[in-house]
Amino acid sequence: MQLLSYILVYPFIWLLSILPFRVLHFISDAFYYLLYYIIGYRKKVVFDNLQLVFPEKSDEEITRIAKKSYRHFVDVFVEIIKLFTISKKQLAKRYKIGNIDVLKKLEKQNKSTLLMGGHYANWEWIFLLNTQVSFNGYAVYKKINNKYFDKKIIETRGRFNTNLVNTKKIFSVMNKNTEENRLSLYGFLGDQSPQVTKAHYWSHFLGVDNLPIHTGAEHLAKKYDLPVVFFKTKRVKRGYYEVNFELITDEPQSFKDYDITDIYLRKVEEEIKEAPEYYFWTHKRFKHRGKNLLKKNQD
Template sequence: MQLLVFVLVYPFLWLISILPYRLFYGFSDFLYFLIYRVIGYRKTVVRNNLKLVFPEKSEKEIKTIEKNFYKHMCDLFLETIKTMQLSKAEVKKRYHIINIDTLKEIEKKKSILIACSHYANWEWNVSINNYVNSKGYAVYQKVSNRYFDNLVKRLRAKWNTTLINQKETMVAVVRNHKNNVRAIYGIVNDQSPQAHLAQYWTEFMGVKVPIFTGVENLARKLDLAVVFLKVSKVKRGYYQAEFIPITLSGESTKKNEITDQFLRLTEQQIRERPEHYLWTHRRWKHRDKVPEKFL
C-alpha cells in the first residue's frame, strides 16, 4: 500500500518541481485558496495559537497574520518539493548566508550544534553544508511511509548532508566526539516534548510550556559550540540566513542558559515577522499541565 501511494503521488510532485517559477508560485496561490478558503486546514489551531501568544493584537491584526501565514506555508510546502530540481547554484542564490565566516571560524576549533526553529524555510538549511569543511548532519523526523522517507532523505542529503533521525542523534554525536570527528549538526529545536517526559518548563511567547533541552545537554556534556540560525524571508522564494553564536563552550554555561537564549532569539524572530512561523503545530498544547515545581 505504501508503494502504491508513492507511485501515484510522486509523478505529481515531480511535475510541480519542474514548473517555471511564475507558474510554480501561481500554483501556490491556488493551493492557498484551497487550503485556507475551502478546506480551512487547522484554521482553528492557528487562530487560537495567535490569540494566545498575541493577546494585545486586534482581531483584524490576528486575521492578517493568519492569512499571510497560510500563503507562506503553501510557498514553503512547494519549495520543499522544488528541492527535487534545485541546483547548488540556484539554492545559493535563493538562500543567502550573510556571515558564513562566523561558522567557518568556529568549526576550526570544535563541533557545532546549529539550533533553529520552524521559521521561514528550514528545509533549505541543509544547503549550509555547501560552505563548510566539517561533516554535516541534519536531524529529522522519520516519515511513516518508507518510500517517502527515502525521498525526504534524498532531498535533504543532496548537498552531502547526512540525515539522522531524532532517536539516533545522541549516539551519533557521542560517537563522533569519541572518534575526534569534527562535525556540524542542524537541529530544529522548538518542538513540544511530551509533558510527562519534560525536564524543563518555562515561558515561550509568554506561555509556560515544556521545552526540549537536548541541544543544551549535548553541548554541556561534550563542550560543543551552539549557534542559533536566524533565517528571514526577504521576498517570495528568497531567504537570508545569519549565524548568531550562543556559546563557544557548552561546558562553561549554566543549566538552562543555552535553552533560554535559544528561546529568546526565537521569540525575537517570531515577533519581527510572525507570519513566517509554523502556527499549525500545537506548540502550546501542554500549557495546562505545568508541574507544581515549575509554577
C-alpha cells in the same frame, strides 16, 4: 501499501518539483485559497495561537497575520518540494548565506558545533550551508512512516552534503563522530512542543507560561562540549531568503542547566515578533500549557 503509495505519489511530486517558481507560486496561491477559505485547515489552531501570543492585537490585525501566514505556509510547502530537483546554483541565488565567518572560525579551531534554529521562514533550505563549509553536516529529523519516502528524502538532502539522522540514532552518531574526531555540524529545531512524558523543563515561550520545552540540544551540547550557534532566517521576498549566524556560546559546560535553552528561545521569539506571519502557527505549540501545574496538584 507503502510502495504503492510511493509509486502513485512521488511522480506527481517530481513533476511539481521541476516546474519554475512562477508556476509553483501560482499553484501556491490556489492552494492558499483552498486551505484558508474552503477547507479552513487548522484555522482554529492558528487563530487561537495568535490570540494567545498577541492579546494586544485587534481582530483585524490577527486576521491579517493569519492570512499572510497561510500564504507563507503553502509557499514553504512548494519550496520544500522544489528541493527534490533544484540545483545548488539555483538554490544559492535564492538562499543567501550571510556571516558564515562565525562557523568558519569554529571550523578552523576544529570544533564540532551544534546549530539551532526555529520553524521560521524557510528553515529547510539551510541544507545549502553544508555545501559551503568543511563540517560533516547532520540534521536531526523524525523518521517518516513510509520507508520509501523516507529514503528519498534522505537521498535528496544528501545532494547538499547533509546526513539526516533519526532522533533515536543521534546519540550513537555523535558518539562515533567524537571518538573518530570527525568535524561535524549538527542541526536542531527546538521550538515545537515535546511530549509531556518526555518533558524535563517547563518554561515560557512567546509570553505563554508553563510550557514543556525541548532540552535535548542543550543536553548534547554540554555532553560533547559543542559550541552552540543560532541561525536566523529572514524572508527577503517571495521565494528568497537570507540566513545569518550568532554564536550563543563556545563554552556550553559553563552554563547552568536550561540557560542555553532559554537564550535560544528568546532568539526565536525575537525572530517571530519581527514578522509573525512567517512562523508556522499551524503547530499546536501550546497544547500542553499548564499540564505541569495540573500534575503537581494531582500529586
